Amino acid sequence: MLAEPTAPVYLADLDAVRVLRVVWAQEYLRDARGVRRREGKERPPGAERADLPAPG
Structure with a gap:
């Protein structure tokens, strides 16, 4: 999960992740x-x- 402390911080800032949230x-x-x-x-x-x- 992106909220885990071991997750790379930059992933939470990806546009695709923001859209999914x-x-x-x-x-x-x-x-x-x-x-x-x-x-x-x-x-x-x-x-x-x-x-x-x-999309696309």
């Missing part, structure tokens, strides 16, 4: 049941979601 926070939720995908009303409205570049 935003997307995962918007799409997934950690609760008493574990990690699960957010239901429709739990996700932010479209205007508040990350505006990410198209």
Whole structure:
């Protein structure tokens, strides 16, 4: 994990890692049941979601 003290510091600063953190926070939720995908009303409205570049 990137939060571990043994993880290389530069990895957390990569643009791809930053994008993944935003997307995962918007799409997934950690609760008493574990990690699960957010239901429709739990996700932010479209205007508040990350505006990410198209792949490739």
